[in-house]
Every structure is written in structure tokens, then in C-alpha cells.
Amino acid sequence: MRQIYISAIMLCLCLNFCPPVHANALILHAGHATAPITITGQVTGPDGQPLPGVSVSETGTKNATSTSAQGYYIIKVDNPNAILRFSFVGMKPQDIAVAGRQTIDIQFESSSVELQEVTVSIGYGSIRKEEVTSSVARVGSDDFVKGLVTSPLDLLRGKIAGLAISHTSGNPANQNVDIMLRGVSTLAASASPLIVIDGITGGSLNAVNPDNIESITVLKDGSAAAIYGTQGTNGVIIITTKTPTAGKATVTYNGYASIDKIRNPLKILTAADVRRYKQDPAFSTINDYGSSTDWLKEITGTPVSQVHDLSVSGGNRNTSYVGDVSLRQQNGVINETSKRSLITTFRVNHAMFDDKLKLNFNISNNVVTDHQVPVETYANALLRSPTLSVYNDDGSYRELNNTGINPVGLVNEAKGSNEYNQLMMNGKIAIRPVKSLELSAMGAYQNDYNIYNYSTTFRSYAATLGGRNGEAYLNGGRGENKNLELQANYSKTFSKHIINAMLGYSYQDYTKEAWGMSANNFPLDIFGAWNIGSANSIKQGLAQLSSNKFSWKLIAFFGRINYNFDDKYLVMASLRREGSSKFGVNNKWGYFPAVSAGWRISNESFMKDVSFINDLKLRAGFGITGTAPTDAYLSLTTYRFDPSIAMYDNGQWVSALVPSSNPNPNLKWERKREINVGLDFTLFNKVFNGSIDVYHRRTNDLLYTYSVPVPPNIYNSIFANVGSISNKGIEFAGSVQLINKDKFSWSVLGNVSYNQNKVISLSGDVYKRDYLNVGETGEPIQTYTHRIESGQALGNFYAWEVSGLKPVGNQWQVVGAGDDSPGEQQKKIVGNGMPKVFSGLTTNLRYGNLDMTVALRGTFGFDILNQYRMQRETLSWIQTYNLPQSAFDKPFGGNDYNTAPPIYSNYYIEKGNFVKLDNVAIGYSFTIKNQPYLKRARIYLSGQNLATITGYKGMDPEVAVSGVTPGVDVLKNYPNVTTYLVGLNLNF
Known part of the structure; x- marks a missing residue:
């Protein structure tokens, strides 16, 4: 050992003090x-x-x-x-x-990576994008929507062809994100895509910090989504969060503050307008109560919201970690509405035995508290006369019969609070016994717990409570989702052949528990909902208690093989066999196959001289997916206690236990077949990238409730598989790198999609129906809004078509009804609320350290039912409620004002086409020099929902368009907002 040390010392001295040639000579002279x-x-x-x-x-x-x-x-x-x-x-x-x-x-x-050559998730694995043979779209964190993000889905707005994401409410406590992929393919089941988070099927979006997402991949067609069986009909959204990065520990801070304001408030009468109209003898009956109140101003403000996110990552070659804490406080434009959440995440990866054994563990927890006001608050602010005062002389809220509820009283005295905790964690172990084979097992657990309380004080709209002293609701629940997935992945390359194969097993067990209680007439109102036992209604036997529990299980075996020959000819085939407890005893199991193929034309020898084509791939796929019922026990007989049916037993009356559903042993999944043909291309020295997809999807065995006779049935309806629906469409997505210089770059990304929907049938061999009436107009009209009919498109508004007002009685003139009162037979299709075209356009500019993003989004080919105009645009309310300014317009350019009762007609159905300036973000990145700790800093400004080009007369044409009742601008809704934001990014 001493000889080794002496040799090492001599070598070091020689290398340091001798010329290089002598050092080399010494090494050679060593003789070994x-x-x-x-x-x-x-x-x-x-x-x-x-x-x-x-x-x-x-x-x-x-x-x-x-x-x-x-x-x-x-x-x-x-x-x-x-x-x-x-x-x-x-x-x-x-x-x-x-x-x-x-x-x-x-x-x-960055200059060495090609846009089309990235790795994308395909469900239970990933491949290079150039090997993808299905319709799959990926959006990385660099291309996410810039600005305030309340849901991970917001990151994709306008980014993916065929995927429609709409914000229909500005309520921070209840963010209504409406989502639809390639039209609606179901009538009664959920139309939302399946969410997969870091491999967890059915992962909760509430548990994910949007700032912690690395990429989102959307499986759009049947050949891509079939690997998920009955959960994949509406597409699959795969969310991948940021992975740990080894090396010196790094700290990242992202924070921003924002303000909101109501987008395009409705034009209603002010107190000055009321007094001006009262001078006109034609409107002298309008009431002037002597005050001047701006009810919207009384209940709204300009709230400031803030987000603070701190992330730490680091590790070494074998072990790496990332931890993140995000505090999000969002306040609403309506006073007393807010949402506060604390999201903590931690992820660690560990590799050992030369990467033959890999372990990772993820945990995420979101603790949320939100505060709400009654849903009718904003509608009542529009309804209330501007000449009524907020308070009486004694300080009590001013209430007056037939003038609506005092909205200030609603905000201050009727409050709800929802508290919930969303926990999601998973662990995975992967073993590579040989180079080509990897075996893995993943276990995941999700638990959500929520409790909602709502209470009113003695001071809150006492007239509507019938003199009762307050009321309170308390309800909550707990959901538990357990997943187990086992996988074997095999990959082999030989000569020009590449084979990747996967076999898997999946088990999912979900349980939900819920309970609730309500009471009224309290001796004190200082406890809110937390002393329900003191309510007098309990002593009177008028309180309500409820509880329920349900569970379901899903088991699946699946496999997939990808074959690549010479990087020219690509094939992917998969098969899933799945069983679910939701299905009838005769249909517990089903098969879901898929196959797709691709031809990389650009790699053929005959294309070598076509210089303007860098990459060209033709692909085609076919797949079968399913949709399971939403509820767990629809195939079984269920019972309920009916207090209206009682029997006298042993000295007391006992409520009868009666059936509440018929059994259906044949209940199964909706079955969707989809064909997709696509073309991917890169042109002109990789300046232009794009893809085109054409698809046809047909769903058979639609799930819906059908009426049946009693007897022989024990209940008057049954949930069954009947009918079919189709969606056809075309999609285009592309990007152009107009300029790509060291100091200046400019790129444009865009997409457009067209979808045509048709209900093929609503009948089968046993259960038959010509049409279904769905939706509701609300008070005071009380009728349905849409009709689903065989041979027609889904989303049709079905109402009276009117041409003006009748000269006698000032009633609406219904086309084709003559002088008689119109009936159901005069109703017809007067519009459709399902958009046919969705589009998005984003441009990114960078000059030096300055960057700018501008995003536009458009929706076309649909109509909107303006519920506010339908219910309030008539002078028949002139003595009771406030009116929109449009109530003083004369319908159809006639000579008469509308003083007729509200009616559901084509007059209130408007074109909904719009283009939105959805997002503008400007940022500046600072060059950090001579600073040992701070590596990068960026400040940015952002605006969202800034402007809308539309002919629609309502506040916002961005309404819910998924489901069977699309295109309704709901009156009792929280107004949409415009958001302005300033943010700061720091990297240490």
C-alpha cells in the first residue's frame, strides 16, 4: 500500500513540474x-x-x-x-x-431539439411523438395559459383542437369549468374526460397545484383511449407534474396578485331612469320609492387575490426530490365570496443497483375553505328596484312584498362555508431484471373529506322564511379511492425492428359516504349551523336528517404492443378486458380493442429529393371505448321509505318501504366506436408544423331512464341501454416559427375544429321513445328548453316561434297559431346550443429579455337562450321589479311595447358566436450577474377575458355547451370577470 502512495505522489509531482511530454513518457514507461x-x-x-x-x-x-x-x-x-x-x-x-x-x-x-420529436404519454406508458399513430395532443408548461389559473384545465383553454374548455362563472368558491371533447357522446352519463394524474386513474384535480404541472396530454380518439375501457369514451387528459431534478438544491418562487371586475355588466334601469320614465303617461305606473340605490355596487367590489408558490428540488444521482407549498387566496367580485387553499406536495425518486431498482413516492394534500352567498344574490341585485333603500329607518333591511329579496341582506346575513381536504398519494416500485424487461407495481390512495354549513340570521329576508327565526343546513361526506396497478413492459430492438409491449392489471375501489341535516326556527342565531339541536323545528318534528353510502369496484386486464419497422411503418394494438360492479349481472365484463397504424412517408427513399417536407406521417386508427353509469346501483332494485304510505304496527305508525327503481340485469356500458384518420407534417426547414384529423364516432346502447308500466314492473321507470348518437368532425392544429433569431423570435400557434352531432335513435327492441324533453326555463314560465329527437342534432331549442305582438290583449303572435292560444303542437326547433366550431390562436414574441403572449379564442355556430331577457324583458313587471333597459324596446320593430307575460320563444334565442381576447401576458427576464444565490428573475403582467367580439346581448356568450341542455345563459349565476395580474418568478 505504501508503494502505491509513493507512486501516486511521484506521478503528481511529475505532472505538475515536468513538461507534458515527460509526463506522457512516464506513463508509458510504467509498463502496464x-x-x-x-x-x-x-x-x-x-x-x-x-x-x-x-x-x-x-x-x-x-x-x-x-x-x-x-x-x-x-x-x-x-x-x-x-x-x-x-x-x-x-x-x-x-x-x-x-x-x-x-x-x-x-x-x-434548445436549437438542437425538434418540435415534433418529444415524448408523449399514451396511457400506461409513453413513446416518441413521431411514433404516435393515434390522435394525441400534448401541451408543455411553456405553452400553458399565462395568468390566474383556478383549475388545471384552465391551462389548456384554446390550446388543443377539438377540446372546448369554458369558464361559465367568476365564483371563486365554485369554478364552473365546462369541458367537452369532440362533441357529446352520452345522454345520462358524465360527458367529462377521464383525468389521469401521474398515472393515477380518476385523480382529483383539486389535489393538484396548477403551478406544479409539467405537461398535459390529451388522448382524443378511440384508438388512444381504448386502453382505459369504460372510462375513456369522452377522451383522457393525462397530467404530469414536475419531476425531481438531481443536483444542487434549487429554490423557485412564483407569486402573483390580481384584481377582478365584472365583465360587461347588464344594462338595467337606474333610479334616474325610473323617475324619467315615470314622467311619461305611458309608464306612470312604475313605482318610485324615493331612494337611489345601485344594488350591484352595494354587493360587489374590486377584490384582490394572491398566490404564493415555493418549490425546492435537488438530490444526487440515486435520490432526487421536489417539494412544493402553494398558498392561494382568491376573493370574488361579490362581497363575502372567497376561496383559500393550501396545497402541499412532495415527490421523491430513488434508484439503486445500477438503476435496476427504482422507487418513487408522491403525496399531495389540499386544504380548502371557501365562503359563499346564496346563488340568487346576483339575480336579486338585477331584480330589485333602484328606488328602494337598503335599510329601514330602524336599521333593519328593507323588504317589500313582490319586489324581490334584499341582496345586501343575502350577502350579510345568509352565508355558506365549505371546508374540504383532498389527499392524494401513490408509490411505485419498478424492477428491471434484464435489460429489455421492466416490472412495476403502483398503489394509489385518495381521500376527500368535506363539510358544508349554511345559515341565515334572524335579520335575513324574514318575509320569505314565513316569520321563522333563521334556518341552517349542515352536510358533508367522505370519499375514498384506492388503486392498484401492475405492469410489465418489454422493449427490444433488432436490426430495423423496434418492439415495445406492455401487459397490465388494474383494480379500483371507490366508496362514498354522505350525510346532512337541516332545521329552522332557532332561539338564537349566534351559532350559525353549529347548534342545530337547539332549533324549535326539531321539537316540532319538522327537521330533516339524511345519510347514504355507496361503493363500486372496477377490475381490468390490458395489454398493448407497439411495432416500428425502419422508422417508416408503425403499428399499435391494444386490448382491455374490464369488469365493473355498476353493470347488470348479465354484462359484468366487456372487451375494448383498438388498433392504429402510421406510415412515415418522409422516410421513404422516393421522398429524399422533396426538400420542403421535413416530416410527413399518415396515420389511421380504430377503437372501442365505453361509458359506465354515473350511479352505482342502477342495475339493482333499490328501496326507500315513503312517509305517505304507513301502517299501524304495535301502537305506532310505520312508514312503508317501497321500491324506488326496477332491476335491470342487462344494464351495460355505452359502447362507442371511433375511426380517426390523421396527417402530421413538418415543412419548410421545420418552420411549419401541423396535423389534420378526421373522425367519426358512434355511441350505441345509450343510457337513459325510460317509463315502463306498473305492473308488471314494480316501479314506473327503468334505467336502460337504448339508442345511439354520432359525432363527425375535422380538426386542424399548426404552428409557424416566423422568426427564430438569438435576440428576436416570433411564433404563432393555432387550431380549429368542426363537429357535427346527430341523434340516430332513442328506441330499441324493448324500450321506445320518439323524443325527450329536457331542461327548464325557470320561474315564472316553467317549461322545458330542449328536445332530443331521433334524426336531429343534440342541443335543439324547442319553443314557439313568434313574429310580433297581437293587437288584442297584447299577447305574442305565435307563427302558425292563428288567433287561438298556442299549444305544444305549435312548438318547433328554433335554434341549437351546441357549437359547431371551436378555435384558438396564440402568438409568442420575444425580444431580448422581453417576452409577450397574446391568445384569442373563438366559438361559432351556436345559439344562446338569454334567460334574463326571457324572464324580465317585459313591462308586465313595471310595478314590481327593476327592468333591463331593453324592456322599453318594441319587439320586431313594431308599434307596441311588450307588456305580455314572459314566454319561451325564439325572440330570446340569440346567436352566440364570439371571439375573445382571452389572455395577454408581458414579461421581462432579468440577467443576473455577480450574484451567488439568485439565478434568474422575471416579472410579468397578465390580463384575462379582456375583450369579446360578439352580437350576443347578454353579459358573456361563454356559457355551458356540454351535456344535453347546452347554450343556456342561466339567470341565477355568478357573473364572469376580467382579471388583471402582476407576478414575479425567482430562481435560486
């Missing part, structure tokens, strides 16, 4: 080979994220390895002056001299 050098490091992409599968080889030898899932590699070389080559598909190889080093980290430059 030098000891091998072990080199380790990490390879990252342009975004700093680890790159798996990078080839690392010693030039001139067969010595080679590849990077792990976290981008790490280890390689031994004999020559300290060896050259290492790092190569990865879609990137320029990099040759790095070892120069005696034992640690070499490299990062590929």
Missing part, C-alpha cells in the same frame, strides 16, 4: 495499463429536465450505456483522454472529452 475511470453524470434537455434513454458511448469502441429515467448514466473508460458521444433522437450528438474528469453533466441546446 492505467486503472479504469468511472464517469457519472446527468443529461438534461433544453428545459433543464432529465432526458431518459440518451445514448452515451466511448468513440472508437463498443463501450456504451444509456441514461436512466432521471437522466443519469454511468460508464467506465480505460483512457483518461477518451471522447464520450451523447446522442438522442431529434438532437445533435455532442462529443465531450473526458480530460480526466469523473463527473460530466451536459445539457442539450
Whole structure:
């Protein structure tokens, strides 16, 4: 050992004090080979994220390895002056001299990665985008919507062709995100896509911090989504959160503050308007109560919201971690509405035995408290006369019969609070016994608990409570979702063939518990909902108690194989066999196959001289997916206690237990078949990238409730599979890199989609129906809004068509009704609330350290039922409620004012086409020099929902368009808002 030390000292002295040639001579003179050098490091992409599968080889030898899932590699070389080559598909190889080093980290430059050559998730795995043969779209964090994000889905607004995401409310406590992919394919089941978060099927969006998301992938067609069986009919949204990055610990802070204001408030009469109209003998009956009150101003403000997010990541070659804490406080434009959440996440990855064993663990928890006011608050502010005062002389709220509820009283005295906790965690172990095979097991657990309390004080709208002293509701529940997934992945490359195969097993167990109680007439109102036992209504036997529990289980076996020959001919095939407790005893199991193929035309020899085409791929796919019933026990007989039917037993009356549903042993899933043909292309030296998809999807065995006779049935309706519906469409998505210089770049991304929907049938061999009437207009009209009819498009408004007012009685003149009162037979299709065209356009500019993003979004080919105009645009309310200014317009340019009672007709159905300036963000990144801690800083400004080009007369044409009753601008809704934001990013 001492000889080794002496030799090492002599070598060091010689290398330091002797000329290089003598050092080399000394090494040669040793007469034996030098000891091998072990080199380790990490390879990252342009975004700093680890790159798996990078080839690392010693030039001139067969010595080679590849990077792990976290981008790490280890390689031994004999020559300290060896050259290492790092190569990865879609990137320029990099040759790095070892120069005696034992640690070499490299990062590929952004100019070397091609736009189309990225890795995308395809469900239970991922492949290169150039190998994708189905309709799959991916959006990375760089292309997310910039600004205030209340839901992870907001990040995708206007970004993916065929995916419609709309914000229909500005309520921070209840963010109504309406989502639809390629039309509606169901009548009674959920129309929302399946959410998969870090591999957890059915993951909760509430548990995810939007700032912690790395990418979102959407599986759009049947061949891509069939691997998820009965959960994949409406598409699949795969969310991937940020992975740990090894190296020195880094700290990232992202914070922003924002203000909201109501977008385009409705034009209603002011107190000055009322007094002006009262001078006109035609409107002398309008009431003037002597005050001047702006009810909207009384209940709204300009709230300030804020978000603070702190993330820490680091680790070494074997173990890496990332932790994140996000505090989000959002306040609403209506006073006393807010949402406060604290999201904590932690993720750790560990690799051992030369990456043959990998472990990872994720945990995320979201604690939320939101405050709400009654849903009718905003509607009552529109309804209340501006000449009524807020308070009486004694300080009590001024109430007056037939003038609506005092909205200030609603805000101050009737309050609700919802508290919930969303926990999501999962762990995974992966073993690679041989190079080509990986075995993995993942277990996931989700638990959500919520409790909602609502109470009114003695002071709150006592007249509407019938003199009762307050009321209170208290309800809550707990959901528990357990997942287990086992997988085997095999990959093999030989000659020009690449095979990737996967086999898997999935088990899901969901349980939901719920309870509720309500009471009124309290001796005191200081306890809110937290002393319900003191209510007098309990002593009177008028309180209500309820509780319920349900559960369902799902088991699946699935497999997939991907085959690539010479990077020209691509095939993917999958099969899933799935069983669910929701289905009838005769249909517990089903098969869901899929197949797709791709031809990379640009790699053919006959294309080598076509210089303007960089990449061209034709693909086609077919897949079968399903939709399960929403409720758990629809195939079984269920019972309920009916207090109206009682029997006298042992000295007391006992409520009867009666059936509440018929059994259906044949109940099964809705079955959707979809064909998709697509073309992906990159042109003009990779300046223009795009894709075109054409699809046809048909859903059979639609789930719906049908009336049946009693007897022989024990109940008058049954939930059954009857009918079919189809959606056809075309989608285009593309991007253009107009300028790409060192100091200036300009790119444009856009997409447009067209969908045509048709109800093919509502009848089967046993259950038959010509049409379904759905939706409701609300008071005072009380009728349905839509009709679903065989041979017609889904979303048709079905109402009277009017041409003016009758001269006698000032009633509406219904087309084709003559002088008689119109009946159901005069109703007809007067519009459709389902948009046919969705589009999005985003432009990104960068000049030096300054960057700017402008995003527009458009929706076309649909109509909107303006519920506010329908219910309030008539002078018949002139003595009771406030009116819109449009109530003084004369319908159809006639000579008469509308003094007729409200009516549901085509007069209140308007074109909904719109283009929105959805998002504008401007940022500046500071160059940090001579600062050992702060690496990067960026400040930015953002505006959302800034302007709308539309002919619609309501507040906002962005209304709910999914489901079977699309296109209704609901009167009792929270107004949409415009948001202005300033933010700061810091990297340490």
C-alpha cells in the first residue's frame, strides 16, 4: 500500500513540474495499463429536465450505456483522454472529452431539439411523438395559459383542437369549468374526460397545484383511449407534474396578485331612469320609492387575490426530490365570496443497483375553505328596484312584498362555508431484471373529506322564511379511492425492428359516504349551523336528517404492443378486458380493442429529393371505448321509505318501504366506436408544423331512464341501454416559427375544429321513445328548453316561434297559431346550443429579455337562450321589479311595447358566436450577474377575458355547451370577470 502512495505522489509531482511530454513518457514507461475511470453524470434537455434513454458511448469502441429515467448514466473508460458521444433522437450528438474528469453533466441546446420529436404519454406508458399513430395532443408548461389559473384545465383553454374548455362563472368558491371533447357522446352519463394524474386513474384535480404541472396530454380518439375501457369514451387528459431534478438544491418562487371586475355588466334601469320614465303617461305606473340605490355596487367590489408558490428540488444521482407549498387566496367580485387553499406536495425518486431498482413516492394534500352567498344574490341585485333603500329607518333591511329579496341582506346575513381536504398519494416500485424487461407495481390512495354549513340570521329576508327565526343546513361526506396497478413492459430492438409491449392489471375501489341535516326556527342565531339541536323545528318534528353510502369496484386486464419497422411503418394494438360492479349481472365484463397504424412517408427513399417536407406521417386508427353509469346501483332494485304510505304496527305508525327503481340485469356500458384518420407534417426547414384529423364516432346502447308500466314492473321507470348518437368532425392544429433569431423570435400557434352531432335513435327492441324533453326555463314560465329527437342534432331549442305582438290583449303572435292560444303542437326547433366550431390562436414574441403572449379564442355556430331577457324583458313587471333597459324596446320593430307575460320563444334565442381576447401576458427576464444565490428573475403582467367580439346581448356568450341542455345563459349565476395580474418568478 505504501508503494502505491509513493507512486501516486511521484506521478503528481511529475505532472505538475515536468513538461507534458515527460509526463506522457512516464506513463508509458510504467509498463502496464492505467486503472479504469468511472464517469457519472446527468443529461438534461433544453428545459433543464432529465432526458431518459440518451445514448452515451466511448468513440472508437463498443463501450456504451444509456441514461436512466432521471437522466443519469454511468460508464467506465480505460483512457483518461477518451471522447464520450451523447446522442438522442431529434438532437445533435455532442462529443465531450473526458480530460480526466469523473463527473460530466451536459445539457442539450434548445436549437438542437425538434418540435415534433418529444415524448408523449399514451396511457400506461409513453413513446416518441413521431411514433404516435393515434390522435394525441400534448401541451408543455411553456405553452400553458399565462395568468390566474383556478383549475388545471384552465391551462389548456384554446390550446388543443377539438377540446372546448369554458369558464361559465367568476365564483371563486365554485369554478364552473365546462369541458367537452369532440362533441357529446352520452345522454345520462358524465360527458367529462377521464383525468389521469401521474398515472393515477380518476385523480382529483383539486389535489393538484396548477403551478406544479409539467405537461398535459390529451388522448382524443378511440384508438388512444381504448386502453382505459369504460372510462375513456369522452377522451383522457393525462397530467404530469414536475419531476425531481438531481443536483444542487434549487429554490423557485412564483407569486402573483390580481384584481377582478365584472365583465360587461347588464344594462338595467337606474333610479334616474325610473323617475324619467315615470314622467311619461305611458309608464306612470312604475313605482318610485324615493331612494337611489345601485344594488350591484352595494354587493360587489374590486377584490384582490394572491398566490404564493415555493418549490425546492435537488438530490444526487440515486435520490432526487421536489417539494412544493402553494398558498392561494382568491376573493370574488361579490362581497363575502372567497376561496383559500393550501396545497402541499412532495415527490421523491430513488434508484439503486445500477438503476435496476427504482422507487418513487408522491403525496399531495389540499386544504380548502371557501365562503359563499346564496346563488340568487346576483339575480336579486338585477331584480330589485333602484328606488328602494337598503335599510329601514330602524336599521333593519328593507323588504317589500313582490319586489324581490334584499341582496345586501343575502350577502350579510345568509352565508355558506365549505371546508374540504383532498389527499392524494401513490408509490411505485419498478424492477428491471434484464435489460429489455421492466416490472412495476403502483398503489394509489385518495381521500376527500368535506363539510358544508349554511345559515341565515334572524335579520335575513324574514318575509320569505314565513316569520321563522333563521334556518341552517349542515352536510358533508367522505370519499375514498384506492388503486392498484401492475405492469410489465418489454422493449427490444433488432436490426430495423423496434418492439415495445406492455401487459397490465388494474383494480379500483371507490366508496362514498354522505350525510346532512337541516332545521329552522332557532332561539338564537349566534351559532350559525353549529347548534342545530337547539332549533324549535326539531321539537316540532319538522327537521330533516339524511345519510347514504355507496361503493363500486372496477377490475381490468390490458395489454398493448407497439411495432416500428425502419422508422417508416408503425403499428399499435391494444386490448382491455374490464369488469365493473355498476353493470347488470348479465354484462359484468366487456372487451375494448383498438388498433392504429402510421406510415412515415418522409422516410421513404422516393421522398429524399422533396426538400420542403421535413416530416410527413399518415396515420389511421380504430377503437372501442365505453361509458359506465354515473350511479352505482342502477342495475339493482333499490328501496326507500315513503312517509305517505304507513301502517299501524304495535301502537305506532310505520312508514312503508317501497321500491324506488326496477332491476335491470342487462344494464351495460355505452359502447362507442371511433375511426380517426390523421396527417402530421413538418415543412419548410421545420418552420411549419401541423396535423389534420378526421373522425367519426358512434355511441350505441345509450343510457337513459325510460317509463315502463306498473305492473308488471314494480316501479314506473327503468334505467336502460337504448339508442345511439354520432359525432363527425375535422380538426386542424399548426404552428409557424416566423422568426427564430438569438435576440428576436416570433411564433404563432393555432387550431380549429368542426363537429357535427346527430341523434340516430332513442328506441330499441324493448324500450321506445320518439323524443325527450329536457331542461327548464325557470320561474315564472316553467317549461322545458330542449328536445332530443331521433334524426336531429343534440342541443335543439324547442319553443314557439313568434313574429310580433297581437293587437288584442297584447299577447305574442305565435307563427302558425292563428288567433287561438298556442299549444305544444305549435312548438318547433328554433335554434341549437351546441357549437359547431371551436378555435384558438396564440402568438409568442420575444425580444431580448422581453417576452409577450397574446391568445384569442373563438366559438361559432351556436345559439344562446338569454334567460334574463326571457324572464324580465317585459313591462308586465313595471310595478314590481327593476327592468333591463331593453324592456322599453318594441319587439320586431313594431308599434307596441311588450307588456305580455314572459314566454319561451325564439325572440330570446340569440346567436352566440364570439371571439375573445382571452389572455395577454408581458414579461421581462432579468440577467443576473455577480450574484451567488439568485439565478434568474422575471416579472410579468397578465390580463384575462379582456375583450369579446360578439352580437350576443347578454353579459358573456361563454356559457355551458356540454351535456344535453347546452347554450343556456342561466339567470341565477355568478357573473364572469376580467382579471388583471402582476407576478414575479425567482430562481435560486
